Amino acid sequence: MKNKEAVIFDMDGVVINSEHFWKQAETEIFSSLGVQLSHSDRLLTQTMTTREVTNFWFAKYPWHNVTLEEAEQMVIRRVMDLIRTEDCIIENIRPFIEHLKAANYKIGLATNSPESFIAISLERAGINDLFDAISSSEHEKKGKPDPAVYLTTAKKLNVLPENCIVIEDSFNGMKAGKDAGMTVIAFTNGDDSLTFDIADYILHSYPDNADLQFVSATVKHQTNH
Secondary structure, rough: OOOOEEEEEEEEOOOOOOOOOHHHHHHHHHEEEEEEHHHHHHHHHHHOOHHHHHHHHOOOOOOOOHHHHHHHHHHHHHOOOOOOHHHOOOOHHHHHHHHHHHOOOEEEEEEEOOHHHHHHHHHHHHOOOOOOHHHHHHHHHOOOOOOOOHHHHHHHOOHHHHEHHHHHHHOOHHHHHHHHHOEEEEEEOOOOOOOOOOOOOEEOOOOOOOOOOHHHHHHEEEEEE
């Protein structure tokens, strides 16, 4: 943490456990529109923004009577319903961020999720009051793995990219953070089988002791990092 001034979080899978909701909503909504969702194509859409996913499926299986924007909003609304009703809280996320703020780190959020989805996610996680800057790739020309959303967040925080730490759970998110010139921590949410060679450090879970030093909760992933 030496010389670091800010910690920037991804959202889905990092501050709220909602990634599986997007998969469920994608299956339900696009299937209802006549899309034949194959496993191989679903793998391609995992890292896309909601708009990119909608455009992807429409190009392969064009539907009628529903605009692309309406289809995108149908997916978003379904995920919001699941967020409101299903268990999606990541343990100790609030005390963890509070500990960082108490240590004078600026806190940012950089997500591929649409802006309309951010508020309800942070409110559901009970952390909507803790962020100094929030950015969505919806307002960038490209989403992650492009670094733009991380660079935008660093600019909002008034912190140089090299003084930022990124916490991510996907390869594309980590690549975005690395390409932005930031230190990257992979968050596995307790899945010890996950390995990310691209990351500088791995964090398996958020510590339950708010006084625990942040660095003691991270483990170097590779000795050559």
